[in-house]
Amino acid sequence: GRGCRAPSPAGWEQARCSASTRLTWSICTPRVINAEKSEFNEDQAACCQISIRRREPGLEEDEEWLILCSTQFLTGYYWALFDGHGGPEAAIIASNYLHYCIKQKLEEVVGGITETRPPMHLSGRCVCDSDPQFVEEKHIQAEDLVVGVLENAFQECDEVIGQEMEATNQTGGCTALAALYFQGKLYVANAGDSRAILVLKDDVVPMTCEFTPETERQRIQHLAFLFPKLLDGEFTRFEFPRRLKGDDVGQKVLYRDYFMEGWGYKTVEKADLKYPLVHGHGKQARLLGTLAVSRGLGDHQLKVIDTNIEVKPFLSCIPKVNVFDFAQHDIKEDDVLVMATDGLWDVLCNKEVAHVVRSFLAENRTDPHRFSELAKCLVCRARGKKRGHQWMLDDSCEASYDDISVFVIPLHKRDED
Amino acid sequence: GRGCRAPSPAGWEQARCSASTRLTWSICTPRVINAEKSEFNEDQAACCQISIRRREPGLEEDEEWLILCSTQFLTGYYWALFDGHGGPEAAIIASNYLHYCIKQKLEEVVGGITETRPPMHLSGRCVCDSDPQFVEEKHIQAEDLVVGVLENAFQECDEVIGQEMEATNQTGGCTALAALYFQGKLYVANAGDSRAILVLKDDVVPMTCEFTPETERQRIQHLAFLFPKLLDGEFTRFEFPRRLKGDDVGQKVLYRDYFMEGWGYKTVEKADLKYPLVHGHGKQARLLGTLAVSRGLGDHQLKVIDTNIEVKPFLSCIPKVNVFDFAQHDIKEDDVLVMATDGLWDVLCNKEVAHVVRSFLAENRTDPHRFSELAKCLVCRARGKKRGHQWMLDDSCEASYDDISVFVIPLHKRDED
Numbered sequence: 001g002r003g004c005r006a007p008s009p010a011g012w013e014q015a016r017c018s019a020s021t022r023l024t025w026s027i028c029t030p031r032v033i034n035a036e037k038s039e040f041n042e043d044q045a046a047c048c049q050i051s052i053r054r055r056e057p058g059l060e061e062d063e064e065w066l067i068l069c070s071t072q073f074l075t076g077y078y079w080a081l082f083d084g085h086g087g088p089e090a091a092i093i094a095s096n097y098l099h100y101c102i103k104q105k106l107e108e109v110v111g112g113i114t115e116t117r118p119p120m121h122l123s124g125r126c127v128c129d130s131d132p133q134f135v136e137e138k139h140i141q142a143e144d145l146v147v148g149v150l151e152n153a154f155q156e157c158d159e160v161i162g163q164e165m166e167a168t169n170q171t172g173g174c175t176a177l178a179a180l181y182f183q184g185k186l187y188v189a190n191a192g193d194s195r196a197i198l199v200l201k202d203d204v205v206p207m208t209c210e211f212t213p214e215t216e217r218q219r220i221q222h223l224a225f226l227f228p229k230l231l232d233g234e235f236t237r238f239e240f241p242r243r244l245k246g247d248d249v250g251q252k253v254l255y256r257d258y259f260m261e262g263w264g265y266k267t268v269e270k271a272d273l274k275y276p277l278v279h280g281h282g283k284q285a286r287l288l289g290t291l292a293v294s295r296g297l298g299d300h301q302l303k304v305i306d307t308n309i310e311v312k313p314f315l316s317c318i319p320k321v322n323v324f325d326f327a328q329h330d331i332k333e334d335d336v337l338v339m340a341t342d343g344l345w346d347v348l349c350n351k352e353v354a355h356v357v358r359s360f361l362a363e364n365r366t367d368p369h370r371f372s373e374l375a376k377c378l379v380c381r382a383r384g385k386k387r388g389h390q391w392m393l394d395d396s397c398e399a400s401y402d403d404i405s406v407f408v409i410p411l412h413k414r415d416e417d
Numbered sequence: 418g419r420g421c422r423a424p425s426p427a428g429w430e431q432a433r434c435s436a437s438t439r440l441t442w443s444i445c446t447p448r449v450i451n452a453e454k455s456e457f458n459e460d461q462a463a464c465c466q467i468s469i470r471r472r473e474p475g476l477e478e479d480e481e482w483l484i485l486c487s488t489q490f491l492t493g494y495y496w497a498l499f500d501g502h503g504g505p506e507a508a509i510i511a512s513n514y515l516h517y518c519i520k521q522k523l524e525e526v527v528g529g530i531t532e533t534r535p536p537m538h539l540s541g542r543c544v545c546d547s548d549p550q551f552v553e554e555k556h557i558q559a560e561d562l563v564v565g566v567l568e569n570a571f572q573e574c575d576e577v578i579g580q581e582m583e584a585t586n587q588t589g590g591c592t593a594l595a596a597l598y599f600q601g602k603l604y605v606a607n608a609g610d611s612r613a614i615l616v617l618k619d620d621v622v623p624m625t626c627e628f629t630p631e632t633e634r635q636r637i638q639h640l641a642f643l644f645p646k647l648l649d650g651e652f653t654r655f656e657f658p659r660r661l662k663g664d665d666v667g668q669k670v671l672y673r674d675y676f677m678e679g680w681g682y683k684t685v686e687k688a689d690l691k692y693p694l695v696h697g698h699g700k701q702a703r704l705l706g707t708l709a710v711s712r713g714l715g716d717h718q719l720k721v722i723d724t725n726i727e728v729k730p731f732l733s734c735i736p737k738v739n740v741f742d743f744a745q746h747d748i749k750e751d752d753v754l755v756m757a758t759d760g761l762w763d764v765l766c767n768k769e770v771a772h773v774v775r776s777f778l779a780e781n782r783t784d785p786h787r788f789s790e791l792a793k794c795l796v797c798r799a800r801g802k803k804r805g806h807q808w809m810l811d812d813s814c815e816a817s818y819d820d821i822s823v824f825v826i827p828l829h830k831r832d833e834d
Binding site (some may be wrong): 089105108111112138140143144146147148149150151152155226241254256259260261262263264265281316318320321 | 522524525529555557560561562563564566567568569570579643658669673676677678679680681682698732735737738
């Protein structure tokens with residue numbers, strides 16, 4: 001996000017990362033660094049250890065004192081990036097609150113993960129002997145509970161942001177990318193256009209996909225089809241290859257409706273001249289002419305400029321969660337998770353990032369801060385060099401003018417404290 | 418589908434395939450064969466050559482006489498399977514009409530495919546010199562127009578079925594699987610639980626995915642979340658691992674809502690005891706306790722038994738279209754497309770079918786009817802053998818009691834007339 005507010009000091013900065021010193025993942029020294037091209041920064045970051053109390057099954061809420069007495073803990077590790085827009089407030093609240101939501105929700109389900117007799121069978125075995133036809137094999141695993149935790153935590157965090165922003169009369173929203181290492185698996189939850197990839201010795205594994213007005217066109221158009229009033233007669237839900245003009249009326253034009261992955265022809269009518277609900281391509285794609293992302297937190301008050309049309313109904317706060325099981329992979333010493341906001345990925349593709357990661361780590365074998373130095377190096381590459389008034393990449397392409405935040409998280413020896 | 422009506426003769430039968438004798442795809446001798454276990458058969462099939470007249474660009478509808486004078490033709494080849502339920506009528510109408518819809522829609526867009534200056538740019542070049550910022554590169558290709566044709570043709574066919582069934586006071590619906598070979602590419606459009614795979618020399622390529630209440634749970638639950646009245650207070654939109662009972666109230670239970678791929682815990686309330694919108698697993702999964710598929714044609718009048726709850730709002734008639742470009746593959750002599758209704762795939766997996774295909778064709782090199790014999794062979798395998806009152810597979814598993822229809826379509830030398 002580009003910004004107003006929240007000025008940050010010049011030069012490199014370890015951004016809001018309140019819990020990083022508490023991290024016991026020994027060799028993990030992630031850094032979040034901002035390109036500092038603009039005076040202001042809307043990216044926010046968080047990382048911390050999440051301690052989960054093991055609740056006794058069957059305990060009611062009012063028996064919380066028993067929980068507090070519990071001495072058993074499970075530990076998770078958490079990293080997150082939030083790219084704010086329309087001000088940094090939503091990103092700040094999210095960076096302070098999302099890990100708390102995750103911790104709470106994990107404690108609610110941890111019985112189902114650790115107990116031998118969870119509240120309802122995770123094993124698929126028959127639990128209703130008198131009525132076996134009602135019991136089905138759903139293959140539900142502990143992993144599915146953690147995925148559910150992340151989905152519910154994002155939704156709760158979005159609600160809190162809505163209340164907080166309304167109470168303090170603030171506006172804005174943010175994307176959210178969160179990684180959770182828990183019980184030998186890495187969960188990556190993404191709502192927005194940030195990205196996380198695993199750079200392994202012989203492989204690059206994408207852990208997220210981007211949610212933009214373009215990638216979610218059909219969901220957005222379908223909602224407008226179901227609730228036409230959401231467009232208030234100001235937008236058309238059809239997609240066209242370009243904005244139509246008055247003299248196109250009566251001509252045949254390519255179009256797509258909500259149910260189409262392919263294209264068709266229609267004869268242009270006057271209503272087709274309205275601004276399209278989803279318009280533009282790539283980084284220029286916009287929802288209602290307003291937002292460049294289709295998922296994220298906040299934006300509860302956001303309206304299309306000079307109208308009463310709300311954007312929030314078209315936004316989703318639900319992340320897509322991808323899981324990586326370390327038990328099924330032989331993790332090597334220089335294998336890392338790279339998380340970054342769109343400022344990095346706009347100018348460097350996965351392959352280029354993987355190349356930088358591998359060559360940097362090969363050339364810097366002994367530096368105890370090699371992973372945070374690598375994060376800096378990646379930001380440097382995307383930030384480019386100033387030539388006159390322009391920032392340029394090495395290959396003379398224009399550099400990223402967006403905020404750039406990067407985590408590089410080593411995956412080897414991750415359970416050593 | 419299992420059936421009432423539409424009795425078919427005993428033994429093997431080349432089913433409704435009105436246009437097969439007109440096929441000029443020389444070595445192509447597809448057969449549709451029914452298992453004949455039950456007295457009645459709801460599967461329907463169609464295959465034909467589709468001749469597309471090339472319309473002059475800019476011609477209006479009332480200049481149709483000019484089109485009729487046109488002597489230029491493009492040719493497509495079409496195969497389709499329809500698995501009826503609640504009677505064969507919808508499947509019969511679809512088998513008579515879908516290829517006509519496709520032909521009509523193809524003629525509407527064929528200008529965009531063949532003309533050097535199509536109605537609006539397919540090339541992505543700027544067509545609006547006065548306003549270049551409105552022109553975007555969408556990478557729209559001729560292929561995307563054919564995909565759009567199939568999507569729109571399924572929708573139109575569904576409307577026609579609705580009108581026809583209402584006019585004749587009939588009920589029922591059907592799944593639809595259609596393959597179209599056109600301009601060097603194979604398009605496979607699927608709405609339902611039939612399946613098509615390419616069995617190539619060194620590879621098996623799935624060309625469809627199944628649409629069932631289970632695979633489309635989130636879409637279906639989301640609709641119920643947006644329009645709760647569709648459930649009329651009789652169903653719960655939540656998914657549970659098993660049907661809940663009175664004494665579960667107050668207990669913790671695993672559940673999923675529309676936005677969840679993972680699972681969470683909730684405390685069972687009385688409302689959770691209602692029958693679930695999507696219930697059951699695998700072949701037992703049902704939408705509103707009524708239908709085993711979530712996409713298809715027809716079912717406009719279908720209501721949940723003893724209620725006024727309509728099923729149609731939760732159904733989609735839109736196919737997912739997958740494209741296979743022959744130009745990018747070296748097609749070998751025994752490479753085939755296998756299309757079949759769920760009766761086959763319920764008892765044979767892709768790998769088993771591929772094994773039967775390869776060994777049968779290797780052992781039958783010279784038989785001019787080897788492909789239709791192979792289709793018969795596949796049906797035989799899924800149909801099993803009668804032992805007492807049961808039909809059994811070779812490995813003593815129970816055989817398919819459903820109708821079984823199979824097309825085996827050779828892909829080599831496909832353009833020879």
